Amino acid sequence: MVIIFKTKPSIIACGAVAGPLEKKSVFYSYFDSVVEDERWNQKTNEQGHAMMIQEACNIIMKKANITNNLDIDFFLSGDLVNQMTPTNFAARELAVSFIGMFSACATSVSSAIVASLLTELGASKYAIAGSSSQHNSIERQFRYPVDYGGQKPETAQWTVTAAGYALIGKHDPKLPSIVAGTIGKVVDYGEVNPFHMGGAMAPAAFDTISSHLKKRNQKITDYDLIMTGDLGKIGLKILKAMFAQTGAKQEELDIFRDAGAEFYGEDKSFQSGASGAGCSASVYYSYIEQQLKTGRYKRVLLCATGALLSPLSFQQGQSIPCTAHAIEITME
């Protein structure tokens, strides 16, 4: 379902922070801050996770010259930990109207869509939207303890420690603006391997991107960039192959990029690339926003993908349902 935002809400400011390992990221120089301690000097991983979210929000407020929390109307955010406690705890400190959003790793975009809707309605002047993930707390929940020596296949991805948030407000012609969004449906092509998220999520991305293009009556070449969230190197290849099968030419396929595939560069120790709710968020709300501002891109489609599994559903032998949400951002 495509939503067209007539008032074109703008991204006023962004904040992206990352953990120590993310210094290896090719997007490192675009992040606002990198912390040396994976736990943000807190006692537990989950507290560190919450601290990271708070820091990203503080950076945004500083950038937008907002001194009082209460000037922010809404906080829309999510993460991957059970019941999203890190986000909830960060929201407790922020003390503004808050709805926890969960679309797994697609939360970076789904929260931005809701924030744009609230802005369009006139209900919000400033809304913070985004998502985050912290490697240690996600790995132990979904897979194994971090020090466990399990062998990961080439299709596996590395959950990033990063948070990316955007302050969404009224239209400003000098800033990147959100003109349309697509809320994706849940797609499941029967993938059961939790170490092959790219393969599970690619059909969801394909579905959302093609329906966005169709409803908007656009071609792939209308965009300077179509960036998926965390399909990884192999997932991106699968997505391109799907578009190739529907008749896309090579120059059209070159428009596709994936945040997760590029996140750690060519480093083989991260297998297929990065993943996690913080992966797409930290790249969209740092690198992409800055590229839009400098005018390198005029029109981009950001399509974040999320795998909606839990350790329980996997153990019970269920396949992995996936979703993808997209926003179209333009720069005048």
Add this chain to the structure above:
Amino acid sequence: MDQQQYQQIEDQITPPTPYFKNVIKAFLVGGLICTIGHAITYFYIIFFDFTETTVGNPTAATMVFIAMILTGLGLYRKLGQFAGAGSAVPVTGFSNAVVSAAIEHKTEGLVLGVGGNIFKLAGSVIVFGVASAFFVALIKLILVTMGVVEW
């Protein structure tokens, strides 16, 4: 695009599991770990009062201890990524599963965290070991009673 078509594309692009490479790596690392264990058995036989029958226990304990140190330093994880079953099947892999779970859940306290989760990964090994021992002994007893086999 239907599920079947997609499956084809996915299978084409997903790199195949490097069976041969994995098997060779598992063989070399697993063999090496056992060889180190073998050296330790000779150490205990020569310098302590252990025979080949009784040396298994101190050897396993020593290997478990070495694996604990490697796990704590974050090295066993790297070994595991390289060796697969080569480092998981020896008792050091069992140790790694126990120790990594214990370290991981320290933040939930010693009782509920460490105590409650220490066998999160390795527990099934104990369950199946004890249960299969019971059933195998039972079957053997039945067969002996029936006179099919001898002890």
Add this chain to the structure above:
Amino acid sequence: MIFIDFLLAFVIGGLICVIGQLLMDVGKLTPAHTLSTLVVAGSILAGLGWYQPLIDLAGAGATIPITSFGNALTTGAIAEAEKHGWVGVLTGMFEVTSSGISAAIVFGFIAALIFKPKGKVN
């Protein structure tokens, strides 16, 4: 001779790990499933009386892989069953021990006290 002794430990130990790797790669089993399968296999071999010869042959090549855990438990249970009959099958469960488990518990606990999980990749 001592060299061949070590070589046998290497080869037999390596081969047991290869079986584990094949269970993971070809059988698509998780590590937990693989190890459980191997432990049960060790129990069955012990029941057939084939595991002790393997230990005699390969030494640590057969005692270090997790299969020996199944062997230790089953050998203990069978010995008790032989001595005490039907009751022995049950009491055998309490007689048998495996140093690997107790060592892992103790060292795991100590490790929890001194180490912090590392989330670093290389």
Add this chain to the structure above:
Amino acid sequence: MKKMALALFCIPFFLFGCSGEQLVEVKNTANAEQNQNVEEVIKNSNDVYAGNAIFIDDQLLVAVQAKPWLDYKKSKIEKNLKKQIEEKYPNLEVFVSADYKLYWETQKLLEEEDEKKVSDELEKLKKLAKEET
């Protein structure tokens, strides 16, 4: 891989090196004939490559090392040797072991002069060998 190749390359040499005479040493305080016969029995067994035999009073402890690739039938080898020696000397209390621990310790005892010490040590070894896990 190179190491593997090297190891495989070396095996024939080791096999060749082993095919020679067995290393059998017997420590006897009195009877030279007994000495000779026991040595003969051990040497005639194709399954072992080394062995030590120690007589003390009417006791005989034989510690042998089976060829590593025959180790799987260790207990059979022990039984066979025991039977053979007992057939020849029904009056002796014979104890045969293929355990490395016993071989290693008896190696040291061969040099030991003090009979009391040897006797004590043998008792200890027999006890050790009977221990279960």
